[in-house]
């Protein structure tokens with residue numbers, strides 16, 4: 001009876017480890033969580049009855065054990081080497097030329113390209129197939145024993161090879177091609193991999209922390225390293241860590257492959273998680289070409305990668321090439337352009353936006369990120385500075401990716417000297433000196449002085465911009481001069497400028513003045529919706545301006561509208577309605593409207609007849625990003641001509657988000673609210689009914 005139970009216990013362990021592998025390594029579970037938990041509970045019950053049976057490969061042993069006092073040191077059985085860097089194809093070819101001179105066989109070499117994951121290097125020891133010890137890289141010779149922490153990572157097999165019998169009945173035969181039949185598991189096997197937190201899980205972790213009002217983490221790499229190099233395994237267990245392995249550092253007994261490509265296949269067959277984007281190439285140029293495709297593609301990887309590794313496939317040849325310092329000659333790290341760097345925060349400046357909102361920005365010791373020298377970076381808002389405890393003089397981590405404006409991620413606290421100064425947000429506007437204000441429920445601080453020169457510059461910039469009045473020849477330098485000289489005190493003044501006045505400005509000659517007056521004159525004929533969008537009323541973007549224009553037909557009618565009337569329009573909630581009413585109630589703005597009318601800027605628009613009916617009737621859409629064929633106006637017309645409605649911001653009421661290239665934050669918001677997402681083609685299909 002007991003014999004039968006031990007056999008059942010063994011089978012149960014193997015079965016759970018198998019399903020664990022399907023879930024955490026192959027990302028392809030074949031049973032539900034409930035079934036998995038049932039198996040685990042059954043196992044726990046047997047172990048409660050027979051505590052002496054428990055072995056280290058039991059899945060129950062993953063739960064974090066008690067915190068340790070300190071980490072023991074472990075000497076690695078082989079050197080845990082580093083990699084020399086290459087920045088671009090020329091560097092990689094120079095490496096190839098160098099090693100060709102050392103060994104002729106290099107000429108014929110094949111190459112394996114793998115992602116270079118930005119995580120923490122870990123070393124895993126298996127004796128007779130059992131995971132017995134795990135260490136950090138340390139100095140490459142001696143690392144720290146973090147076995148208890150590593151045990152909690154479900155992607156790490158506790159026993160290899162992971163049993164794969166449960167799917168193929170009870171035959172224990174491997175397919176003839178399997179690396180497991182060609183090679184034999186060493187009694188002692190030491191593998192190396194990179195532990196990390198996938199990006200999605202990292203964002204989710206930070207989101208939860210933020211919700212709980214707790215401090216968020218800087219980046220996945222530091223969080224992964226921190227989670228593994230602290231003494232409480234329970235904490236490690238709570239972090240979404242995983243890993244990918246890529247090297248056999250040492251083995252005794254058995255027979256292992258001698259090429260990198262087969263090592264990856266062998267490790268995978270044993271049940272280790274292995275990258276699925278590695279490729280083997282017959283020559284270096286093809287390897288470089290593949291590597292370079294990842295410069296752009298890196299964001300599609302589910303983890304942070306700081307480059308690709310190009311490795312000579314023949315490991316005997318690679319070993320014979322030896323090393324320079326800690327870098328093996330047989331491989332090179334092909335680095336992506338950096339996106340995160342640290343530099344000194346020399347000061348914090350404050351910019352005044354069009355709506356008077358004060359935005360802090362970082363003034364930095366110049367630093368190169370991905371080929372661009374960065375001296376300024378966004379600091380989001382004053383709460384962000386306080387939450388992250390960013391101090392002037394701090395070493396800060398900066399990120400610059402794609403077209404996004406560089407931003408500060410946070411301070412490197414460990415680099416502090418004690419000289420750093422805590423930052424106090426300004427109490428007065430840096431442009432006009434008036435006291436700043438804070439509104440209930442908002443993070444931002446505002447300068448509410450309608451005559452603030454900094455706001456006026458931004459206001460005019462917005463007024464003349466392409467999506468608004470589209471007035472060419474009015475760059476920021478000219479706008480600043482017009483304000484400084486007192487020629488322009490509000491947007492309406494632009495239309496009373498004359499040639500003599502313009503000629504007094506720096507850099508203006510006849511032609512330039514005439515051109516500007518010409519484009520101002522043309523702007524008089526701009527449509528009502530453009531004028532409304534140009535006025536910069538809080539909450540009135542291009543889409544809303546169109547709706548208001550069609551409903552009211554002219555400025556005077558809109559100026560008279562009450563909040564209740566405004567709310568009759570779909571998409572206008574109480575906040576926007578109030579903001580519109582407030583805007584027209586302010587004497588300064590009434591004066592602007594009066595002056596605009598006097599200057600001949602008073603467009604009329606045909607009011608809408610009955611709304612169109614079509615396949616999109618009753619549906620509300622938000623558009624973000626650039627669509628393949630339709631322009632912004634084009635997609636709006638398309639949706640409306642099919643009876644649908646377009647609004648500016650995503651809410652629970654939004655039926656669909658139409659998603660294009662390089663979308664903004666609306667995409668994130670739609671996802672978090674569970675709003676359905678369409679591309680242009682799907683939108684067209686929907687409109688066909």
Ligand code: IVH
Nearest residue numbers: 081082083114115116117121194246309328
């Ligand atoms: S190979 C001899 N392959 O990058 C083997 N390293 O600076 C040398 N890394 O410390 C390492 N992904 O932690 C190799 N696919 C990969 C890697 C990788 C990440 C890390 C590793 C190492 C650093 C090299």
